Amino acid sequence: MRKIEMENVVIDGNFKGFPNDAPATPLGQFSELKWNLLAQDMPFPVAVLQKTAMDQNSVWMRDFIQQSGAFLCPHGKTTMSPQLFRKQLEDGAWGITIATVDQMKICRNHGISPLLLANQLVGQQAIQYVLNELERDPAFEFYCLVDSVEGVETLAKAARQKGLTSPLTVLLEMGIVGGRTGCRTVADALKVAAAIQEAAPYVSLVGVECFEGLVTGDPAIREQKVRDLLELLIEVAQQCAEHQYFASDQILLSAGGSAYYDLVVERFGQVELPVDVKIMVRSGCYLTHDSAVYKNHFKEVLMRSETARNLGIGFQPALEVWALVQSMPEPGLALVTMGKRDVSFDANLPTPLKWYRADHMSVPENLTSDYTITALNDQHGYMKVPLDTPLQIGDLIGFGVSHPCTTFDRWQLMYVVDDHYNVVSGIKTFF
Amino acid sequence: MRKIEMENVVIDGNFKGFPNDAPATPLGQFSELKWNLLAQDMPFPVAVLQKTAMDQNSVWMRDFIQQSGAFLCPHGKTTMSPQLFRKQLEDGAWGITIATVDQMKICRNHGISPLLLANQLVGQQAIQYVLNELERDPAFEFYCLVDSVEGVETLAKAARQKGLTSPLTVLLEMGIVGGRTGCRTVADALKVAAAIQEAAPYVSLVGVECFEGLVTGDPAIREQKVRDLLELLIEVAQQCAEHQYFASDQILLSAGGSAYYDLVVERFGQVELPVDVKIMVRSGCYLTHDSAVYKNHFKEVLMRSETARNLGIGFQPALEVWALVQSMPEPGLALVTMGKRDVSFDANLPTPLKWYRADHMSVPENLTSDYTITALNDQHGYMKVPLDTPLQIGDLIGFGVSHPCTTFDRWQLMYVVDDHYNVVSGIKTFF
Numbered sequence: 001m002r003k004i005e006m007e008n009v010v011i012d013g014n015f016k017g018f019p020n021d022a023p024a025t026p027l028g029q030f031s032e033l034k035w036n037l038l039a040q041d042m043p044f045p046v047a048v049l050q051k052t053a054m055d056q057n058s059v060w061m062r063d064f065i066q067q068s069g070a071f072l073c074p075h076g077k078t079t080m081s082p083q084l085f086r087k088q089l090e091d092g093a094w095g096i097t098i099a100t101v102d103q104m105k106i107c108r109n110h111g112i113s114p115l116l117l118a119n120q121l122v123g124q125q126a127i128q129y130v131l132n133e134l135e136r137d138p139a140f141e142f143y144c145l146v147d148s149v150e151g152v153e154t155l156a157k158a159a160r161q162k163g164l165t166s167p168l169t170v171l172l173e174m175g176i177v178g179g180r181t182g183c184r185t186v187a188d189a190l191k192v193a194a195a196i197q198e199a200a201p202y203v204s205l206v207g208v209e210c211f212e213g214l215v216t217g218d219p220a221i222r223e224q225k226v227r228d229l230l231e232l233l234i235e236v237a238q239q240c241a242e243h244q245y246f247a248s249d250q251i252l253l254s255a256g257g258s259a260y261y262d263l264v265v266e267r268f269g270q271v272e273l274p275v276d277v278k279i280m281v282r283s284g285c286y287l288t289h290d291s292a293v294y295k296n297h298f299k300e301v302l303m304r305s306e307t308a309r310n311l312g313i314g315f316q317p318a319l320e321v322w323a324l325v326q327s328m329p330e331p332g333l334a335l336v337t338m339g340k341r342d343v344s345f346d347a348n349l350p351t352p353l354k355w356y357r358a359d360h361m362s363v364p365e366n367l368t369s370d371y372t373i374t375a376l377n378d379q380h381g382y383m384k385v386p387l388d389t390p391l392q393i394g395d396l397i398g399f400g401v402s403h404p405c406t407t408f409d410r411w412q413l414m415y416v417v418d419d420h421y422n423v424v425s426g427i428k429t430f431f
Numbered sequence: 432m433r434k435i436e437m438e439n440v441v442i443d444g445n446f447k448g449f450p451n452d453a454p455a456t457p458l459g460q461f462s463e464l465k466w467n468l469l470a471q472d473m474p475f476p477v478a479v480l481q482k483t484a485m486d487q488n489s490v491w492m493r494d495f496i497q498q499s500g501a502f503l504c505p506h507g508k509t510t511m512s513p514q515l516f517r518k519q520l521e522d523g524a525w526g527i528t529i530a531t532v533d534q535m536k537i538c539r540n541h542g543i544s545p546l547l548l549a550n551q552l553v554g555q556q557a558i559q560y561v562l563n564e565l566e567r568d569p570a571f572e573f574y575c576l577v578d579s580v581e582g583v584e585t586l587a588k589a590a591r592q593k594g595l596t597s598p599l600t601v602l603l604e605m606g607i608v609g610g611r612t613g614c615r616t617v618a619d620a621l622k623v624a625a626a627i628q629e630a631a632p633y634v635s636l637v638g639v640e641c642f643e644g645l646v647t648g649d650p651a652i653r654e655q656k657v658r659d660l661l662e663l664l665i666e667v668a669q670q671c672a673e674h675q676y677f678a679s680d681q682i683l684l685s686a687g688g689s690a691y692y693d694l695v696v697e698r699f700g701q702v703e704l705p706v707d708v709k710i711m712v713r714s715g716c717y718l719t720h721d722s723a724v725y726k727n728h729f730k731e732v733l734m735r736s737e738t739a740r741n742l743g744i745g746f747q748p749a750l751e752v753w754a755l756v757q758s759m760p761e762p763g764l765a766l767v768t769m770g771k772r773d774v775s776f777d778a779n780l781p782t783p784l785k786w787y788r789a790d791h792m793s794v795p796e797n798l799t800s801d802y803t804i805t806a807l808n809d810q811h812g813y814m815k816v817p818l819d820t821p822l823q824i825g826d827l828i829g830f831g832v833s834h835p836c837t838t839f840d841r842w843q844l845m846y847v848v849d850d851h852y853n854v855v856s857g858i859k860t861f862f
Contacts, residue, residue, distance in 0.1 A: 013536045013540060014435070014536070014540060014861055016533045016861075016862065017533070020536040020560055021559075021563055040554060040556055042556065043532055043554065043556040043557055044556070044557070077772075099810040100768065100810055102447045102448070102474055105444045105445070105451040108451070109444060109445060119768075119810070119811075120758055122755050122756075122757045122768065122824060122825055123471060123474065123475050123755045123768070123825070124471040125450055125471055125473065125474040126475075128452075129450065129451055129452060129474070132452055147758050148758065148759070148760075148824055150823065150824050150825075151758075151824055154824075154825060175760055177761060178761075180758075180766060180808065181757065181758040181760055181766050181811070182760060183760065184760055184761055214808070324553050325553075326550070326551040326553045326612065327579065327611075327612040327613075329578055329579075329611075329612055329613060329614065329619075330608060330615055335611060335612050337531065337550075337553065337554070340777060341837075341840050346771060377611065378508060378530065378836050378837070379508060379531055380550075380611055380612070382611070392581065393551075393553060393581045393585070394553055394581075405772075405809050406771060406772075409772050410840070412843075430445055430447075431447060431772065431843075
């Protein structure tokens with residue numbers, strides 16, 4: 001499949017958020033539209049990315065990672081936008097992380113490498129596709145996880161049948177009892193590592209991995225759980241090194257979602273192993289940040305990490321969904337034109353941030369915490385408002401989101417805007 | 432914008448669920464692919480529509496509506512698939528309901544009329560687009576809701592400025608105190624109706640509408656709340672008729688989501704008004720049905736409605752998402768390759784229905800209720816399994832969904848399959 005040039009991809013009224021009566025426009029010409037959100041040049045709801053905040057966040061994370069001596073392989077599943085992947089790579093990311101082979105397809109169709117599949121590689125289709133890509137493009141660098149002997153054997157069998165000439169490079173995945181994927185114990189992990197050694201030259205072990213982002217509890221408990229998982233991972237790496245299970249003298253230690261990357265780089269930075277260690281952090285949400293769940297996680301990062309505190313202004317929320325007040329049917333209630341189809345609701349409901357009425361104000365004004373979204377239907381949002389609210393039907397409301405991933409996947413088209421809500425570019429997602 | 436012929440729309444590896452190594456294929460040629468889900472001809476997860484169930488459901492609803500003397504204007508927001516809209520229209524639907532003007536664009540780009548916007552029409556872009564469409568196509572039949580005097584005045588002003596030659600036809604929306612949009616009282620409604628009369632000849636009142644599907648409580652309480660709302664709607668229609676607020680001698684009474692349409696047609700069928708009544712039911716979920724929330728609603732329909740009971744085999748779930756077992760890291764737990772990005776989770780988690788292993792069985796076997804999904808991450812599902820489960824990594828699991836709307840919007844491509852999971856066609860959605 002040929003590489004897609006995103007600037008040539010044409011957007012038309014079949015995309016949510018693009019006016020039907022506007023001419024079909026290639027993404028590369030979006031700045032020429034001269035549209036402005038506040039002037040209602042687009043239909044609502046609409047999702048926008050604040051360019052200033054996104055650029056700042058990208059630089060902040062680059063600096064933080066560089067100062068930590070680690071590498072960044074941001075999780076692409078968050079945005080699934082090859083245009084944003086490009087930006088991340090240009091801003092210093094080592095590669096892109098993916099969760100599925102469907103996501104890998106998009107990266108490959110946009111020429112992106114290296115790719116770290118932070119997941120098991122299972123299924124005939126998926127395995128064959130990866131092997132085909134490796135065969136087609138010797139320069140393609142690909143990593144995936146394994147957490148079972150059966151998984152290793154399946155990969156080895158497929159690679160052998162394919163006659164793969166250089167091995168599938170895998171990382172051992174570690175997990176938490178009662179948690180998600182990953183070996184639970186050192187003993188389990190060593191069995192898988194031994195199976196990888198037996199699978200040579202078709203599979204080779206190049207590192208150890210975990211995802212620590214799913215811990216629950218109050219901050220101290222979560223921190224301890226993360227630290228425990230990192231220790232387990234280090235113990236496995238130590239033992240694999242001693243058993244000479246690693247295929248080379250440099251290994252990857254990878255962890256770090258968007259909540260505890262500071263703990264990851266701190267602890268992995270102290271590791272002493274008989275092999276070289278390359279630390280790979282995989283945060284996906286840093287680029288756009290958010291207005292709730294990751295906003296709170298970032299406060300914790302700042303409390304824990306002096307490096308983070310010294311890096312100046314930290315992450316700013318870049319992702320907003322704007323909607324219209326469509327009905328105010330009783331005192332204290334406004335319905336907005338934004339629902340479950342438009343914004344995430346799996347980790348807090350959206351936060352009303354600001355409002356705007358063209359003939360009433362020159363710039364959007366902030367909303368207080370007296371304004372809250374209390375529920376979402378598919379296409380409606382219920383907003384509690386003060387009894388004396390100045391809002392009227394037709395007013396614009398800008399919402400912050402909680403959990404960027406589940407907002408991105410609701411938009412195939414998002415606008416990038418400047419500080420005055422002028423459209424400066426457009427991004428397409430692939431979900 | 433020219434009408435799109437869906438059979439010519441080309442699907443390639445940039446769509447989730449379509450193999451990257453398969454040739455780009457127009458939707459009209461999907462049957463020629465000779466693919467089978469069980470043979471893993473597609474990557475997983477994948478969403479499929481069972482043709483037999485969908486056809487049956489469509490006929491059942493047509494018959495039920497016909498016997499009730501009502502009309503069906505199915506809610507398009509559920510599937511957002513012009514191909515399925517066509518099927519619904521061919522199977523006797525009067526028109527298509529939409530929730531947003533973004534959804535209207537898709538319908539118009541596929542030549543679909545009449546359209547009932549079961550929502551307020553707000554926002555400069557949205558209003559202008561509707562007026563442009565009405566001006567461009569005199570045959571285009573469009574209806575929307577109003578629930579405020581301000582809303583009516585805004586529409587009237589825009590229509591007047593545009594010089595609209597035939598009026599915007601609107602329905603008065605009624606709602607429940609503490610509920611969503613819609614006038615709360617007869618008095619409020621009559622004020623809006625009076626404003627519509629004043630807005631002649633730019634706006635005209637052609638009916639009364641409500642959405643009764645959001646009531647909560649046990650079945651008897653929900654039924655009573657629905658009945659109360661229908662009574663309010665009838666009272667408003669009665670008063671509007673007496674005040675001669677309606678623009679013609681035939682009006683629309685519209686209600687009916689996918690849960691209480693039987694109550695709607697029963698009660699509205701008994702209405703005696705000084706005007707003719709056309710009953711318009713708007714169920715969106717009947718076509719695919721589901722395996723949880725609407726399955727339960729349908730049991731209640733069968734208990735309430737003799738007409739429904741006499742119609743033979745009722746709705747069958749047509750929508751399934753299939754995924755692979757990717758990890759079994761501890762006893763009693765299997766992780767599957769399906770997450771929040773692939774299936775609805777807002778009204779129950781997905782239901783494991785069946786499993787399949789190619790070298791082990793000829794057809795999928797049912798799973799018992801001992802198998803349950805306990806949680807979803809973005810790209811992972813946590814499945815509780817019996818300690819002695821025969822499942823292995825790599826096995827296929829078929830899941831039923833709860834709430835079709837929030838599963839459809841996670842797929843731009845869905846396969847229609849026969850009873851043996853052979854692909855017979857493909858549908859594209861527009862979210």
